[in-house]
Amino acid sequence: MTETHPQTAADFWEARYRDGGRLWSGRPNSLLVREVSDLPPGRALDLGCGEGADAVWLASRGWRVTGVDISHTALERAALHAAEAGVGDRTVWERHVLGETFPVGPFDLVSAQFLQSPVELDQQRVLRQAADAVAAGGTLLVVMHGGWPSWQTEPPFDAEFPTLQSVLDELALPEADWTVETLEAVRSPHRSPDGEEGFRYDNVWRMRRAA
Template sequence: MVWPFLKGDDMSTPDAKEHWEQHYGERERVWSGRVNARLAEVAPELPVGRALDLGCGEGADSVWLAERGWDVVGVDISDTALQRARSAAEARGVGDRIDFQQHDLSQTFPDGEFDLVSAHFFHSTLPLDRTRIFVRAAEAVKPRGTMLIVDHSGPPPGETKLDHHHHLFVRPEEVVAALDLPDAEWEPAQTRVVERVVTWADREPFTWHDNVIVLRRRSFG
């Protein structure tokens, strides 16, 4: 069984942009178009402000936030994904609230500060220094702002091909520890593992476990 986003075993391409262009080019739509459930849980409790959606894909989370009054920067490496995201935003009437930007986050990062930084399932089949990117993202969170990270805590049941891919599954507490954020500046509001039922077209529904990490930046002064 190969994950939908781990399709194929050829890891020879060194170019991340080309890799993700191939990924999004395989189908007219890759993701469901629905907001990620944990974002829908966390965001309504926050004051509306400026949000950064890391790895925004086809834009579902960015659009959902914009519809609720947020000004959003959505970031992805794939031109195809960003084109679909812009089309979705325009179709929902929130194109003027979202600035979709192309970045290889290993190399560049969007400017500015944010009240919310959200990163969902920021895994890659290519080598990726997630911790360095998350530390950079934390630096962009405003005082009293929030960083939300949602990860797969392990592979789907029956997955046998992950040895060929650049994945490391850890507990939410380990994700937080790796960031090594100053206790005087940051408070971990949530570090938990949740279950959800996943349905893929080629297999029976199964239960998958996700890490949910919510970090609050303390007020300065």
């Protein structure tokens, strides 16, 4: 999803975090919890980590986590969250403009939760780099919104939501090397800022690389 802004993606996201209080709940994404709870801990990469809730949850379960975001302010909040949770020694925070730079792998888990942006983001390239960063026997987990919430009658900007099949086609992962373990559209409750009850579909891709 892309909207025209006069500022760069880095400026947009830094301003969004810097000019307000906490953006997110501080709780891990529920689909991450569902998909990862059965995995043995190893080295994890959290792309677009925001204020660090997913990375902190992973670290609390024994993972060593690299959290990546474009915003300095988000990373500062993430590091503070990790320290307060007692997992600062199992987390590393790196600033990257994804699509331009990428962390050094490999990782046993690469998680991209809602890596969607109203400003410029080369999503296809980032997801290909994410797959390349998965270690042998490791997991790539991608979760993205599949459309606007049910209560969003006038979308705020034009957006293209990837389908389950379109992401598989774009990644073009060799079947001999990868197994698709989850391919699902999940309907979840989603309340509007005004408190209106509704729902939203989120797409989940969980893929395991051959050992």
